Amino acid sequence: MTNKEYKKLTKEIIPKQTSFKKLITSFIIGGFIGLLAELLIEFYSSFESISKSTASNLMMVTFIFFSSLFTVLGFFDELVTKAGGGLIIPITGFSHSTTSSALEYRKEGMVYGIGANIFKLSGTVILYGVVSAYIFGIIRYIIFGG
Template identity: 50%
Template sequence: MKVEKYEKIAKDFKPETHKIRNAMIAFVVGGLIGLLGEIIIEVLCHYTHISRSSAGTIMIVIMIFTASLSTALGFFDKLVTKCKCGLLIPITGFAHSMTSAALDYKKEGPIYGIGTNIFKLAGSVILYGIMAAWFFGMIRFLLGGRI
């Protein structure tokens, strides 16, 4: 069989993937999650009089909890299908990647199942997140910034 001819014919039947539309949906949904985070922080600061950074931490905990709960209740994946990467890129996606892996492997037990597989998707984020933090932290340090 001829590779070039095959690729040429296959190209005619390749479906469109709507990349721009998906990116727009992700942009809007991701932005809304950010807005929601800001609202939570403002509300916490206003009503509990805690510092902004403490309110930020509590906001992240709320986001992670809500995302994990919706994964466990089985509708986060359906939202992802609709909202594309808008829900996967923020912290909600990070929590979801761990909870969904944990759910999948719970039958294999706490060690070989959940323990081994919970970071299946999140492992890369953690590893390269830490490396990037170290790298940019070093740059900031070398440029004389505060540690």
Template identity: 45%
Template sequence: MITKENYKNDIKNYQPKPKLLKNCIKAFVVGGLICLIGQGLTVFYTEVFGFSEKAAGNPVVTTLILLSALLTGFGVYDKIGQFAGAGSAVPVTGFANSITSAALEHKSEGLVLGVASNMFKLAGSVIVFGTVSAYIVGMIRYLIEQFL
């Protein structure tokens, strides 16, 4: 008689072994390349347009969002994600990719009910989590400063 334990033990022999080191290296390299592009954009905006490093942050983030949305629209970012795994989920570009993917997936339902409503399903939870965690960290910092 086949039980759950026997089945789990039997299928372990047939499951592919994850290549953890190879996957970690690919994620590290691709994530690093995305960050390198961001640093290159920072240098570009400071040298060409005369921004300070702090002021260059906004156009750099905007450019990275635009690039990842365009790459998602052309289907390139999905291939990068399949290759790099978590390395392509660098916060700004990964978030822009997920928003653009949701918008493209539901475009057949129309602009308002399809794209606009489904695009922000993921964004809403991320914004709520970011706001709540920022509040908690801010309160902890405030309490530490008050009592120490």
């Protein structure tokens, strides 16, 4: 049996994984996170000393703090498994992957454990986030002059 024929055989039995229900759940939860973020920005910028851009930074810090805390408390992974993209794509996913790596490797020491592995999953996001920020920054500078 060739690999192609075998793939056909397995395809008839293995169920499809992208279901409409999962897409809708991710969409609704992702939207809810967005709404929550908007409300948080409104809340923070209602203080006179806080500007709108500082308020959105504070909103992110809040999200990072709570998803990190919930990961440590041990129930956030269950939520992510249910919510899928709705919690992975926003900053909650970034914070969750960093904290879970730190928890995983803490038994291997501060340096070779946590230090070396904390960005194991989220390192990709940081690296390519920074690289693309530079590239798009340069493009913006050339086209719009800064």
